[in-house]
Amino acid sequence: MGFLVKKRGFLAPLLLALLLVQRLSAVVSALNYTSYRQVSSMRLERIQRHLDKINKPPVMTIESPDGDIIDCVHKRKQPALDHPLLRNHKIQRNPPERPRVRTLKEDDKTKKSNVEEGVIRGSWQTWHRNGTRCPKGTVPIRRSTVHDVLRSKSLFDFGKKQAPISLARRKDAPDVVSANGHEHAIAYTGSSQEVYGAKATINVWDPSIQVVNEFSLSQIWVLSGSFDGSDLNSIEAGWQVSPELYGDSRPRLFTYWTSDSYQATGCYNLLCSGFVQTNSRVAIGAAISPVSSYTGNQYDISILIWKDPKIGNWWMSFGDNTLVGYWPAELFTHLANHATMVEWGGEVVNSRANGEHTSTQMGSGHFAEDGFGKASYFRNLEIVDSDNSLTAVQSISTLAENTNCYNIESSYSNEWGTHFYYGGPGSNPLCP
Numbered sequence: 001m002g003f004l005v006k007k008r009g010f011l012a013p014l015l016l017a018l019l020l021v022q023r024l025s026a027v028v029s030a031l032n033y034t035s036y037r038q039v040s041s042m043r044l045e046r047i048q049r050h051l052d053k054i055n056k057p058p059v060m061t062i063e064s065p066d067g068d069i070i071d072c073v074h075k076r077k078q079p080a081l082d083h084p085l086l087r088n089h090k091i092q093r094n095p096p097e098r099p100r101v102r103t104l105k106e107d108d109k110t111k112k113s114n115v116e117e118g119v120i121r122g123s124w125q126t127w128h129r130n131g132t133r134c135p136k137g138t139v140p141i142r143r144s145t146v147h148d149v150l151r152s153k154s155l156f157d158f159g160k161k162q163a164p165i166s167l168a169r170r171k172d173a174p175d176v177v178s179a180n181g182h183e184h185a186i187a188y189t190g191s192s193q194e195v196y197g198a199k200a201t202i203n204v205w206d207p208s209i210q211v212v213n214e215f216s217l218s219q220i221w222v223l224s225g226s227f228d229g230s231d232l233n234s235i236e237a238g239w240q241v242s243p244e245l246y247g248d249s250r251p252r253l254f255t256y257w258t259s260d261s262y263q264a265t266g267c268y269n270l271l272c273s274g275f276v277q278t279n280s281r282v283a284i285g286a287a288i289s290p291v292s293s294y295t296g297n298q299y300d301i302s303i304l305i306w307k308d309p310k311i312g313n314w315w316m317s318f319g320d321n322t323l324v325g326y327w328p329a330e331l332f333t334h335l336a337n338h339a340t341m342v343e344w345g346g347e348v349v350n351s352r353a354n355g356e357h358t359s360t361q362m363g364s365g366h367f368a369e370d371g372f373g374k375a376s377y378f379r380n381l382e383i384v385d386s387d388n389s390l391t392a393v394q395s396i397s398t399l400a401e402n403t404n405c406y407n408i409e410s411s412y413s414n415e416w417g418t419h420f421y422y423g424g425p426g427s428n429p430l431c432p
């Protein structure tokens with residue numbers, strides 16, 4: 001212990017602790033962040049050393065109007081390359097092959113009809129409003145702060161997701177509320193398939209969160225391995241509102257991966273080593289804007305995740321085919337081959353803070369049956385098959401643990417292919 005203190009001296013942590021108490025009052029808004037007022041300087045010291053590891057020295061820094069600090073970090077200095085399996089990793093510039101689009105005609109129709117309607121627009125990222133861009137050869141990384149870590153349960157938990165319920169358990173007892181209080185309204189593919197990727201266009205909203213350690217997210221899961229064992233491999237991306245992770249209630253673009261059922265490996269965004277970012281304009285973990293409004297303009301984001309058939313890395317693109325980066329094949333066991341299931345939809349944490357169901361919203365906070373402009377949607381669900389072709393999902397199953405709290409309704413149309421509305425308000429007389 002002595003050497004820890006000696007390394008940095010007593011003063012720095014002490015000052016930091018003082019600063020923290022001072023800044024807390026400014027941070028508190030609708031949500032209560034006061035629960036971490038007691039912070040030992042030892043803990044601050046540990047946190048600072050962790051931050052020094054994950055926040056890489058920037059070439060340039062951009063201040064987002066929403067308060068985020070975006071560091072432009074040289075590609076070769078990004079956190080991914082700290083991973084023991086990626087020491088000699090050669091960063092890929094482009095995947096050799098993108099998925100072929102089989103339903104080109106359908107896609108043209110989609111674009112045309114959206115333009116005609118004039119009510120759906122692609123959403124982008126808030127920090128771009130600064131006007132400054134990250135220089136070529138760098139990647140934009142949202143800087144983590146002491147506050148970000150202090151809001152998590154522990155340094156170990158920072159950036160990690162608690163294991164959600166197993167799908168096996170969902171099938172056997174779909175009415176059982178999961179141990180961690182995670183609740184879902186999801187669509188999923190059958191488990192007998194070999195899947196090499198998934199795509200969807202996701203409506204973006206800013207659902208309200210009742211307590212700081214709850215979240216509401218809307219995402220794609222690309223899964224392989226067993227839900228019951230400790231070897232589930234998962235790649236996830238979408239938008240989330242997580243006051244714990246980000247200190248505010250804005251919807252943010254996020255990624256997640258794990259190769260051991262959410263235990264020791266993986267994390268959100270670039271909060272651990274693994275995901276290799278290649279894009280200089282998309283910051284993972286940064287806020288998405290604009291956001292849809294009730295009966296008003298609708299905004300959505302498109303996310304495609306697929307496995308490069310030659311090298312085996314799992315790539316992600318955002319919006320109109322903008323490559324964001326990739327999860328190297330080395331990170332995975334089952335996903336080193338292929339995925340066996342894809343899920344699309346919403347997830348919230350219900351911590352029953354007041355002994356009642358949380359009022360944290362999923363999607364827009366409105367039930368599926370309210371439809372366009374009111375309920376949140378996922379449209380044009382597609383999967384990538386073994387031919388590296390992107391095809392419309394033919395049949396999906398849906399699941400929601402308690403449809404009085406959050407529900408889902410899937411449908412098919414020419415313009416939107418396989419799609420669904422989902423979400424809900426949580427707490428209400430039928431969801432006590």
Ligand SMILES: *[C@@H]1O[C@H](CO)[C@@H](O)[C@H](O)[C@H]1NC(C)=O
Binds near residue numbers: 032033034035
């Ligand atoms: C915030 O939480 C603390 C402790 O949990 C509590 O004492 C305080 O009253 C809360 N403040 C607000 C504004 O809710």
Ligand SMILES: *[C@@H]1O[C@H](CO)[C@@H](O)[C@H](O)[C@H]1NC(C)=O
Binds near residue numbers: 063
């Ligand atoms: C953009 O970021 C720079 C660097 O942090 C900052 O000096 C500037 O004020 C920011 N501009 C806007 C419009 O927020």
